[in-house]
Amino acid sequence: MQLEVIGVGGAGCRIAETIRTAETATQPFLCDVFAFDTDTQALAELDSVPDDHRHRYGAGIDTGLNGNLQRGETLGEEHVDELSRKLDAGHPSAADAFLVVVGLGGATGGGAAPELVANLQTLYDVPVYVLGTLPADRERSPDGDPSVPNDDTRPSGADADGATRPLAAANATQTLSRLDGLANAVLCFDNEPWLRTGEDMADGRARLNQELAARVEALFGATAQPADESATSAETVIDANDIRRILGNETALVSLGYGTQRIESSGEAGSVLGLELDLGLGLFGSDSTVETSAAVSAVETTVGKAIQGKLTLECERANTDRALLVVGGPPEWLNRTAVADGRRRLESATESTQTLGGDAPRPDSETVFALAVLAGIEPVDRIEQLRAAAHQSEQ
Ligand SMILES: Nc1nc2c(ncn2[C@@H]2O[C@H](COP(=O)(O)OP(=O)(O)OP(=O)(O)O)[C@@H](O)[C@H]2O)c(=O)[nH]1
Ligand SMILES: [Mg+2]
Known part of the structure; x- marks a missing residue:
């Protein structure tokens, strides 16, 4: 299954890039990897996404949206055609599926994903999956996790490394609702249990991204046509149809x-x-x-x-x-x-x-x-917890 991977926002771009590094020469499964963000610096910090596959968008915004999901949604609406056109620098028509990757707690990725997914569904005739991370509880406030020292020297801007994202749970649940009925399926990665005691997102994210990328590679690489024709073929082959059947078309988690x-x-x-x-x-x-x-x-x-x-x-x-x-x-x-x-x-x-x-x-x-x-694992306790946390943060 040849995948067109599109990372949007800080987490989405970093994870997309890590997926790219997890691809092996013998099991190629990627058409292209794109990285879209409103944050100039976050985009510049990527290593391996080619320049013409990166795109900064949102005039007058340079440092991300600080978790303001409403702005993210508006920007997503305004820029969805521009983002979709950027894909022409690659081979989107050759893809068997799209994978839109976002950190669901943020504003840039979470705001744009529903628009982008809907647009890709109209432009192409293949499934559009979302890979989304759920925010960790410790992002809510520095003392959200009792093991994390309350460090007042940390930057307070939501997008700064190690900073808090008080709106993360609300953003995540809202974006998940908006994706319902648009994405064929939503692959989820819950950051909280994967972080170590006392570790914050900025410290742990590279390891988490590798864990996630290894799983993505194992799944989609399994359907790769071996680059070497003489390579041993599988006893029971998994093909793109099998993956499509299992992931389904009804926004299953x-x-x-x-x-x-x-x-x-x-x-x-x-x-x-x-x-x-x-x-x-x-x-x-x-x-x-x-x-x-x-x-x-x-x-x-x-x-x-x-x-x-x-x-x-x-x-x-x-x-x-x-x-x-x-x-x-x-x-x-x-x-x-x-x-x-x-x-x-x-x-x-x-x-x-x-x-x-x-x-x-x-x-x-x-x-x-x-x-x-x-x-199709719903109901999921963790999502209910995030809903409750979102509700609490609104009061
Ligand atoms: N697994 C993983 N999660 C991340 C990473 N970076 C951020 N996150 C999570 O993703 C959420 C959103 O963060 P970003 O992706 O930076 O947000 P954004 O889409 O850039 O949106 P804004 O910065 O608010 O404009 C955070 O609340 C974290 O839960 C990462 O590299 N890996
Ligand atoms: Mg950002």
Whole structure:
């Protein structure tokens, strides 16, 4: 599935750029990565987005919108055609889907996303997904998290690194409502549980963005046509249609689970470090064979982490409408039975009858990974919490 990724606002642009760096040469899945912001400096701080794929918009605004969502929405309306036209510097018509990436607590990204998504829906005939981060509680005020010292020396401008964003929860819930019925699906990443104790957004965001980008790569890279034609193809291929079916068209909220396990392969055929049991007797045959139990165990472990471990948005797994499991790694580690068992495990955890599974061979990789996509997970406690916080901030 070839993706056109469009980051809008500070978080959106940084995450879009991190997705770009997570793409591998063997599993290309990106058409283009664009970065749009009202904040000159935030845009200039990006490293790898080409100049003609970055665009600053909003005359007279230079430092972002300080969380003023109403202004963000007005600007989004006024500039949506301009932003959409900027895509012509890339290959939007070649995309199988769009991914509009925003920090839902802000004003620039959150304000523009609904307009942009609606416009892309009219201009192109492919799904438009949103990838949105939910704000952390500690952004509300410096003492929102008791573990964060109240540091009066911090800048008070909402967009300054480490500053508070008292409107973040209200912005997030409003933008989510506006996206309802416009985006085909909304992939969510909840910042709060991913930050460490005492860590603020500015300190933790690079790590969070990498965690998120790894999951995005695992999902969309799984459908990539291998750059090398001779590369091993999957036993059960996941294609763009499978992803479309699971994500759906009804603005379902989507959460991603992920697990990896490093496997130590010497790179020599038939020899796998850590399997000294072989003792040179050739017990496991030749030619890059891997002991079945080791492969089964690696798949089981990563699938367990993907299903039961920390999700990008915590939810009641049994509420999931549709689910997809991708198990990837060197082909000799992708034990078919274990991969099929993994899918059944996902089916039973989600109690969903619409569950798909497939594998993603990565011949040169040194890890086995599993990615679980849970789509249609509402109601979500965290969103209700943000609604309550938004309500409180309005009083
Ligand atoms: N995961 C992640 N979240 C971020 C990052 N930067 C900001 N956020 C979150 O995104 C929200 C919005 O921040 P920005 O993206 O900077 O806001 P913006 O769209 O630029 O809007 P304004 O600055 O208000 O004009 C914040 O409240 C944070 O919750 C980031 O790099 N990664
Ligand atoms: Mg900003």
